[in-house]
């Protein structure tokens with residue numbers, strides 16, 4: 001194996017974020033393999049969203065470095081990082097509720113290719129953009145909703161649409177922060193299948209409280225507690241880890257299965 005093959009898609013070196021006296025992310029060293037389905041878990045307030053904010057470039061690290069595909073991107077802001085393929089899922093506010101599902105994705109495709117925004121309604125003449133947008137809608141299972149107004153979509157469908165808009169950025173690495181929050185069981189199932197079905201070359205990191213989803217989706221799990229990385233390994237290794245049990249349960253209970261019915 002060459003050194004290049006060994007280079008992870010994302011490497012965090014001593015990543016630290018302090019809010020005044022509070023250290024939300026505490027010297028985190030972490031490598032994420034290209035193509036991984038990686039999950040980041042930890043109790044409330046562990047620093048998971050803070051870590052994502054620093055990795056995505058929304059907040060500047062107090063200390064440490066973020067390295068994407070071997071390149072130090074620590075000095076890039078959020079849009080600079082998106083341009084080199086590191087994308088965090090959009091918030092709902094980035095969806096235009098009053099226009100169609102297809103036009104939302106067309107706009108994301110145009111933005112990703114650096115085209116100027118056009119006034120609504122958008123001319124339908126640019127077939128290349130429309131075809132790309134339709135293929136992204138196909139990837140997330142929303143083709144038959146392409147003409148619906150975005151505002152008419154269910155909560156789960158909006159999340160699917162956000163993924164289509166992320167795909168428009170040609171991402172190498174996508175960060176999902178609690179994507180299934182507020183979803184029904186059926187929506188959660190559909191969304192998990194969608195993340196699983198993304199092209200293998202797109203690496204995903206998911207912060208998720210539903211540990212059934214985590215252990216179904218992830219091939220690697222990292223655990224944060226009080227800003228520190230306390231475990232990082234295969235789902236089985238993490239499930240068996242005494243420090244992880246302690247962080248979740250407050251005290252070691254090595255004889256008991258952790259995380260619901262999964263033992």
Ligand SMILES: Nc1ncnc2c1ncn2[C@@H]1O[C@H](COP(=O)(O)OP(=O)(O)OP(=O)(O)O)[C@@H](O)[C@H]1O
Pocket residue numbers: 019022024042043044045046047048049050051
């Ligand atoms: N903007 C901020 N200013 C000050 N403190 C913050 C800020 N954002 C988060 N914190 C604090 O940083 C710590 C980590 O919070 P963070 O939201 O990253 O945790 P989390 O693991 O995402 O939690 P949850 O599972 O509840 O989403 C918490 O103590 C939180 O109160």
Ligand SMILES: [Mg+2]
Pocket residue numbers: 048049050
């Ligand atoms: Mg959070």
